[in-house]
Amino acid sequence: MRSVYLQSTLRELQRFFGSSRFWATMVIVSIVFTVVGPFGTGASMPFLRRLAFWLFLQATAFSLASFVIVLALTILGRSGRHRLPIMMIGAIIAALPIGLAVEVLQAGFTGQSISVGSTIEQIKISLLLSPLLCALTYLTMSPPASERHPDEQIDLQHKSKPPAVSQPEPSSQSSAEHPADPAILSRLKPQNRGRLLRLAVQDHYTEVVTSRGKELVLLRFSDALNETAPVAGQRIHRSHWMADEHVSHLKRANGRLLVVTKAGEELPVSRPNEAEIRLKFSDRQPS
Template sequence: MKHPFFSSTLRELQLFAHAWRFWATFALVVLIFAVSGPYGTSERMTFGVRLGYWLMVHAAAWTIAICLSVMAEVALRERLGNTLMRMMIGSLVAALPIGFALGVIDFAFSGAWNGTSNGLHRAFMALPLCALFCLLTYTAMHRQIAEVSALAQMPSPQTATMASAEPEILVRLKPQNRGPLVRLSVEDHYTEVCTTRGRELVLLRFADALKELGDTPGLRVHRSHWVADAHVEKLRRENGKLFVVMKDGAEIPVSRPNMDAVKTRFGHL
């Protein structure tokens, strides 16, 4: 079983990896540094070398800062309520490894190693940049971070069963899709979960999904379909085939082995 800290951290890191705003901001910052050539890089390097240098610098700095910011955001959730403050702590701590990473990059470009004291000096100089980076990141992505953070704090299916009468499978859904179950259907290797608030595909075997329905009254009407009693409207027959008509208008086929059970359960509707 994955530790909650690592699973939550990976979830938030994936958020950055798939965020086009983040990558657009990164590319813009690298370009600005390459064109302006701060810290004497415009005098020492051609534009092509300068672009490569600042690309490496920012890639290393942003990677370290993001990883430590996310780790702090996850680790301090129960101790510190403000998301920005949690991320800021991690970002400022990142200044130390960033300082030494910049020393390695300078060594790669100049061939001169400036020692530990210079690494500490770079770390001190990186502090305001780390704070600025954290503010920019939070401003651009605080909504997504808050949404992932809220989802990560939801209890696991096992915990939900003990603490609540809600079906376990609802914990697997996005918060906006959680509601009374309507039906389940097989969709390739996924199970489509339909509630009164929406639909969502869950990477879960159908047989396992059925085990997470809890006490929700319902019936498996087909090898690929389960329906909740409360949302069945009526039965309909066409060309010898039987269908369960749901209150939302969906028509679910009934397999021959399940016909008698379906008629007994819903035949009075």
Template structure:
């Protein structure tokens, strides 16, 4: 596979792995299966082993499903316009490996000899589980995740923001944050983060009509990346949607409060 494909797939996978919503959904599903004990696991396993069984099974199944869906999304990005359509196709592909993996875990736990009918049933169950994972993940995705899994901006939009042309194609998306990093400028977009050899002041001249504000001598934050304003130790700060906190200089505090307060 080409390096850009691998980079894009890894970036999209990191979107899920860094998402609190994704992990909260995963934890909730494991908890439901543990408490309800479907497929006779309540009778066959004690409380703690049952939790371990469902935790391992779901970790493996979700890992396979999400990885498959991400790869499918990357491969089909410019062939299928709908994110839901790409995820649905990835779900169909993931059904077989998810089913085989869950069958293997069940056999290792409870014993028994695999049969053709049992494998077929596991593959069907794997398809249903993949659909469940896909549906829950899609419904709980944040807007930032959806942006990161969507196609890059069209050429015209990129032309309106000259700074994007300096980034690798897989990182070109709406600008979220620009900051100084030693002798470089770090540009964060909805599709990734990249260091470029460019002065911060020159980078700000190339953001086109990106709505946002320079909040500090070393930071520019776009409107869509602001979560809320904070006050720490008597100073104003911004919490961005990726969880980072950015200081606001005193000279720009009034403008920040006026825009996002």
């Protein structure tokens, strides 16, 4: 489970730091602050030194804020809140390390001593500016509306990828062999796009298993089921969906019906689905 959240955090950090709009926003803010010269920097520093100061400061502040915001998105993304409030919470928490960093940088550029009173003042200023810059970053990097979290939140993993409507890579083997691939395959890495075999619930994620590998997608299971067409398949349990071609045979153990896949996996069949599964796979009944 930890590895899943770590992957989500790393993907979201990559989305932030790999975005040209993110860095463009930081540079524009730095230039504005350089020209305006707030907090006495206009009078205490020449232009080029002031530009270097604000670039260095904004890069540090944006990086710290982004890291804390991504942690907030990863931890609180399951609470049902909208993305912007979660980012604001992260920005407010980030004000503390940002204020400390600003105090250290200002001391290095101006030579003034670091004091508790001055540090507290910098933190207060960060508490005001950090949410404002967070809102600006959100507006410049607002994600496509089509990308959803399992509980109508933001899908962190999907955000780090192109929208689901993007075309698979021309070189993809699955595209050549299966021109009518299910939509869910477009959410996977190109190397994992093969014949859709099964889906499984993994906490708030859906595990997608294909003939070329498996991958976790932060997507509500019911939404994942809607993206399996035109593959013929069956939901055998509230946590499992199986492609018909991947069913090897049925098995009964401890009074429960199981579906055995062609890979040798044994998956449970919920009691309400037993009659339908036995009828559908009557030629593969347990002995």
